Amino acid sequence: MKPGSGYMAKLIRRFLGVDLFRISSLNAVSVFFRLIFSYATNKAVVMWLGPAGTALTEQLRNLVQGVQGVSTLGIGEAITRYTSLYRKRDKRLKAFLKRSGRLILYISIVLGLVIFFGAAPLSRMLFKTDEYVFVLRMVGLFTPVYAYQMLLNAMLNGLEQYKKIVYINIIFHAVGFLAMVMFILWRHMEGALLAVALTPVLAFLFSAVVLEPKDLRLLAAPLSNGAKGMNAFGKRIWPFIGMALTSAISIPLFTIMLRNNIIGYYGAKGMVYAGYWDAIRKISAFYFMFITPVFAMHYFPRISRLSDPRDWRREMMAMLKYLYPLFMGGFVLIYLLRRWITLFIFSGEYLPVNDLYGWQLTADAIRLLSLLLAYRMWAKGMTVRFVFAELSYWVFYLSLAHFFLQVRGLTGVMEALVWANAYYLILMLIYFGNLLKK
Numbered sequence: 477m478k479p480g481s482g483y484m485a486k487l488i489r490r491f492l493g494v495d496l497f498r499i500s501s502l503n504a505v506s507v508f509f510r511l512i513f514s515y516a517t518n519k520a521v522v523m524w525l526g527p528a529g530t531a532l533t534e535q536l537r538n539l540v541q542g543v544q545g546v547s548t549l550g551i552g553e554a555i556t557r558y559t560s561l562y563r564k565r566d567k568r569l570k571a572f573l574k575r576s577g578r579l580i581l582y583i584s585i586v587l588g589l590v591i592f593f594g595a596a597p598l599s600r601m602l603f604k605t606d607e608y609v610f611v612l613r614m615v616g617l618f619t620p621v622y623a624y625q626m627l628l629n630a631m632l633n634g635l636e637q638y639k640k641i642v643y644i645n646i647i648f649h650a651v652g653f654l655a656m657v658m659f660i661l662w663r664h665m666e667g668a669l670l671a672v673a674l675t676p677v678l679a680f681l682f683s684a685v686v687l688e689p690k691d692l693r694l695l696a697a698p699l700s701n702g703a704k705g706m707n708a709f710g711k712r713i714w715p716f717i718g719m720a721l722t723s724a725i726s727i728p729l730f731t732i733m734l735r736n737n738i739i740g741y742y743g744a745k746g747m748v749y750a751g752y753w754d755a756i757r758k759i760s761a762f763y764f765m766f767i768t769p770v771f772a773m774h775y776f777p778r779i780s781r782l783s784d785p786r787d788w789r790r791e792m793m794a795m796l797k798y799l800y801p802l803f804m805g806g807f808v809l810i811y812l813l814r815r816w817i818t819l820f821i822f823s824g825e826y827l828p829v830n831d832l833y834g835w836q837l838t839a840d841a842i843r844l845l846s847l848l849l850a851y852r853m854w855a856k857g858m859t860v861r862f863v864f865a866e867l868s869y870w871v872f873y874l875s876l877a878h879f880f881l882q883v884r885g886l887t888g889v890m891e892a893l894v895w896a897n898a899y900y901l902i903l904m905l906i907y908f909g910n911l912l913k914k
Contacts, residue, residue, distance in 0.1 A: 506642045507765050513649035515821065517656045518758065521668060522822050524660050527751025529668055534754040535602050535735060536672045538728040540615060540622065543591065544676075545724020547584035547623040549717050551576065552630040559634025570697045577627055577698025584623035592616030602732065604739070611669040618677045625680045628695060635691075643686045648679040718859040722866045730870040734877055738889065741881050749886055755822055756832040756890070760840055762821070763810065767803060771847060779855045785911040792848050803844060807837045835890030842897040849904035861907055869900045 521529045555576055562569035591598065595612035599605065602612075632641050652675040659667030659674075684692075738753055739746030775795060782788050810817065814833040818826050853862040873896035880888025905912075 506645045509646045513653045517653045520656050528747035530754050531747045531750035538731050542728030544622045547587050548580050548626045555630035556634040573697040580623045584620040588616045588619030614673045621677045625676050640686050644683045647682050651679045719862045722863045726870050752829050755829045756836045832890050839893040839897045846901040846904050
């Protein structure tokens with residue numbers, strides 16, 4: 477059966493199914509508020525701190541993301557999966573959350589202590605100054621809270637408490653905006669960094685208003701005694717740990733390294749040019765808010781259930797034939813409106829970013845093609861392939877970006893992104909090319 481109008485009709489019916497429609501509608505609400513508050517938060521940074529503020533806040537945000545990923549071992553997907561599996565078996569669920577939550581708690585405490593006592597050298601590495609040591613000590617102090625916030629989201633997702641997840645996301649971004657404005661007015665640049673460090677903590681505390689007593693009891697499970705009957709725990713989640721932890725560490729780490737290269741190359745204006753680079757990345761993140769749910773809520777769950785490679789190929793070709801052209805049409809529109817988009821999201825100070833749109837959109841177009849193939853690694857637990865692909869991609873990208881930066885400046889970094897994404901696509905074709913022929 478080839479992907480045609482009949483298959484497309486079935487695809488649409490799946491999108492319009494009651495459960496998926498409900499999830500998609502709730503996700504649309506979440507994305508709407510996330511866009512509004514993210515835009516407002518970004519505008520506050522742009523208006524008061526400029527491109528240098530964008531670079532510094534993104535530098536810390538990458539660190540916080542890395543801390544969250546490492547402290548939770550990147551097992552959010554595993555917690556979601558097994559919470560869903562055990563949600564009607566109360567004892568089994570509590571046992572699982574005890575073991576996984578306790579592991580997360582121990583690791584987050586150790587990691588927090590490392591950051592707290594290593595704040596001075598870490599500040600010099602991230603910000604080229606000792607001025608923000610206090611901020612990093614706050615990050616170390618609250619690392620267990622960051623980890624618990626991710627545990628809460630993964631648990632609620634597994635319990636299919638989608639309304640609560642939406643409410644918590646809205647609270648998170650609303651608190652982030654208010655904290656950013658108040659802290660910038662209070663402490664300027666240091667205040668902006670404090671807002672990044674404290675937003676997950678404040679949001680976690682405010683999230684309690686949407687939780688029921690049974691949710692709080694499950695969240696407290698790691699603090700209770702005993703965790704019997706979970707001897708297979710490690711075997712079940714190691715594939716998730718291997719893949720998720722690789723991404724959780726490599727993405728923020730290599731992003732920080734690349735940003736530091738840009739800052740070092742441009743010297744006194746390094747923070748400004750790093751701000752331009754972060755600006756085009758932020759624009760990409762904005763439009764991926766609409767693209768990612770299609771993969772996460774339709775494509776990934778669908779191919780996870782398919783055992784026949786021919787069914788996977790049909791699903792992928794349907795996405796490629798019917799949805800990919802829509803995404804490309806959106807990319808063309810973004811490119812044509814790039815000047816107005818830059819002025820709307822940022823300010824006239826960021827107009828040099830207009831020269832980077834073509835490279836970013838080209839790289840993202842290639843990235844979408846590779847994602848259609850790469851999601852199979854997640855769906856089928858291909859840990860070794862995933863780890864090699866992820867690490868080799870970042871090493872290739874960082875090496876190429878360092879070389880092109882010396883020759884073409886910031887444009888060279890963007891060109892390196894295109895070539896790196898092309899490399900990843902070729903690697904996926906090597907991995908799965910034989911399945912595409914069947």
